[in-house]
Amino acid sequence: MVVATLSVALLVENLVPAATAGALALLVGKLDAAGVPNVYQAALAPLTLFGAVLAAGHLATAATGPLTFLAASRIDGRHRARVSEVATSGENYAALERPEVQALIKEAMADRSRGYDCTPSDAAIGQLRWLCGLVGAAAACGVLLGYAWWLIPLVLVPAALNRMVRTRQDFGLSQLWQGATKGELHADVWRRAAVSPGEGKDVRVFGFADWMVERMQQHIREANAPLWSYITRMLFASWKQFLLVSVGLIPAYVIVSLDAARGHSTVAVATAVLAAGWSLFQVLGPNSDMYQIVGGIRVLKAFAELREAIAEPDAETASEGEPVKADDLGSPPSVVFDKVSFSYPGTDRMVLDGLDLEIKPGELLAIVGLNGAGKSTLIKMLSGLYSPTGGEIRVDGVPLGRHSLKHWRTRLSVVFQDFVRYHLSASDNVALGQAGVPRDPALIEAAARDAGFDEVLSRLPQGWDTPLARSRSGGVDLSGGQWQQVVLARALYAVKQGARLLVLDEPTAHLDVRTEFDVFQRLARHRGDTSVVLISHRLSTVRQADRIVLLDHGRIAEAGTHDELIALGGVYAEMFAVQAERFRRGHDDRLEETAV
Numbered sequence: 001m002v003v004a005t006l007s008v009a010l011l012v013e014n015l016v017p018a019a020t021a022g023a024l025a026l027l028v029g030k031l032d033a034a035g036v037p038n039v040y041q042a043a044l045a046p047l048t049l050f051g052a053v054l055a056a057g058h059l060a061t062a063a064t065g066p067l068t069f070l071a072a073s074r075i076d077g078r079h080r081a082r083v084s085e086v087a088t089s090g091e092n093y094a095a096l097e098r099p100e101v102q103a104l105i106k107e108a109m110a111d112r113s114r115g116y117d118c119t120p121s122d123a124a125i126g127q128l129r130w131l132c133g134l135v136g137a138a139a140a141c142g143v144l145l146g147y148a149w150w151l152i153p154l155v156l157v158p159a160a161l162n163r164m165v166r167t168r169q170d171f172g173l174s175q176l177w178q179g180a181t182k183g184e185l186h187a188d189v190w191r192r193a194a195v196s197p198g199e200g201k202d203v204r205v206f207g208f209a210d211w212m213v214e215r216m217q218q219h220i221r222e223a224n225a226p227l228w229s230y231i232t233r234m235l236f237a238s239w240k241q242f243l244l245v246s247v248g249l250i251p252a253y254v255i256v257s258l259d260a261a262r263g264h265s266t267v268a269v270a271t272a273v274l275a276a277g278w279s280l281f282q283v284l285g286p287n288s289d290m291y292q293i294v295g296g297i298r299v300l301k302a303f304a305e306l307r308e309a310i311a312e313p314d315a316e317t318a319s320e321g322e323p324v325k326a327d328d329l330g331s332p333p334s335v336v337f338d339k340v341s342f343s344y345p346g347t348d349r350m351v352l353d354g355l356d357l358e359i360k361p362g363e364l365l366a367i368v369g370l371n372g373a374g375k376s377t378l379i380k381m382l383s384g385l386y387s388p389t390g391g392e393i394r395v396d397g398v399p400l401g402r403h404s405l406k407h408w409r410t411r412l413s414v415v416f417q418d419f420v421r422y423h424l425s426a427s428d429n430v431a432l433g434q435a436g437v438p439r440d441p442a443l444i445e446a447a448a449r450d451a452g453f454d455e456v457l458s459r460l461p462q463g464w465d466t467p468l469a470r471s472r473s474g475g476v477d478l479s480g481g482q483w484q485q486v487v488l489a490r491a492l493y494a495v496k497q498g499a500r501l502l503v504l505d506e507p508t509a510h511l512d513v514r515t516e517f518d519v520f521q522r523l524a525r526h527r528g529d530t531s532v533v534l535i536s537h538r539l540s541t542v543r544q545a546d547r548i549v550l551l552d553h554g555r556i557a558e559a560g561t562h563d564e565l566i567a568l569g570g571v572y573a574e575m576f577a578v579q580a581e582r583f584r585r586g587h588d589d590r591l592e593e594t595a596v
């Protein structure tokens, strides 16, 4: 409806120049023919018509602004929602990590605040404007045709050439703007850093504000230099457009004026021709339509490429066969890593190298290892974010690639090491653990209690409704340890809502020893028969596990209970001894593993 009304308004706006020419000619004709006493009477009707044309033009122009805004908001809003859907859909998570895919997302989003100046609505409305402009040009040609057909090529050809020159410039401008936007994104990183409270600490403490601003300006200068020089050249070359206008209009105007002066045509006809000629140039003259069409189409092209990139089943993520639904949601799964190998896309290093590991239903399994041993990677593979490059992961005897990942992820609850701190309320932050089921406030409360978050909660100004970000009105900032409690509650909520495998990747690194001990006591008490995989560098936590595996160079190097591994006297025993010694000396931080 909005687009239809906008089309009508644009059409009227573009027909007004030709209609003005006609109405003006009528007015002049009537005045010319009428004697002095009859002037007012003769002018009344054509003046009313002339006024009506002008009023229609004003109304149309007044309406196009708000209508364009409405149509653009709807078109761009829907487009951005589709980009978000595509970016979050599918199982090709690996593609999201590729820089070129991230660049496509930015371009497809066409966020004006990030320097993108054209959006899909610009392309759509630009085309509408252009089409209406052509109708307006045809109407102006109709007026010219009333005088002499040869006036049409005389005025139209230079006007069309003028348009072509302008369109070529728009293409060049659009391309340079695209290059500038990429550079602007670098500047944007610094621009955001300059005003964000997070980076603000570093900027002040390390005193690199001047360096940062200089860096930002350098990026802006480098990114925009070609664009600025192109625009300067465009300005200097604008005389060409003046010449083109003159080539058509001046001879036409001279011929028509001479004709009228010699009495071969009336002043009214001459007025109509002069006005129509000018209106043709107005309609085909300089405007930003083509630039916006080109820019908007570029955004749509980026979106099409993004869809292809995300949907692309690359070797790492391709699933084979028909999706198989796990039929048993209630019991904990049996998971087997069978000679699993993996290297990240675009890298040669084998992060997992023939890994054999079983996660038995209901067990509390701890995974330990030095930094970079591949522990988090193993969890990402268990979550189906990456697929093995060799070997197989089986869940309840079925390869993970043949499970419905959506379904599998409802059986799984993961606290990632780099968990997300959503700027939402405390209750939203917990409930997002199992967003696909109706929210259950009693389970949210219970999960918070089990995670030890209830004490912090009691101090929040608006309780569960408190936004967990000071940047939001009435919000608060939590400490690292308090956030870990929130995220632990998020994972435990998922368990209470049906997840049967809980994975915790360094869930207590920010907690003090006492809170950590409490949390694990509660976890052990409340996990029921849910399997737990725990990754931790704190071996005092790990020792409570049913079984501990030590990951080294992408394989299991040692496995057993705490007592068995200590008795083995291997790397685990050595790590434990170093940590125990540090603890005795009063340290409670993570093991300095390089010392082992």
Ligand SMILES: Nc1ncnc2c1ncn2[C@@H]1O[C@H](COP(=O)(O)OP(=O)(O)OP(=O)(O)O)[C@@H](O)[C@H]1O
Binding pocket: 097, 344, 347, 351, 369, 370, 371, 372, 373, 374, 375, 376, 377, 378, 417
């Ligand atoms: N997205 C990625 N792309 C490429 N390489 C990656 C990526 N993520 C991790 N790596 C590499 O994979 C290796 C294993 O990383 P991973 O995070 O699994 O180790 P980790 O055992 O969890 O380490 P930490 O104890 O420090 O958390 C590292 O060498 C790391 O640099």
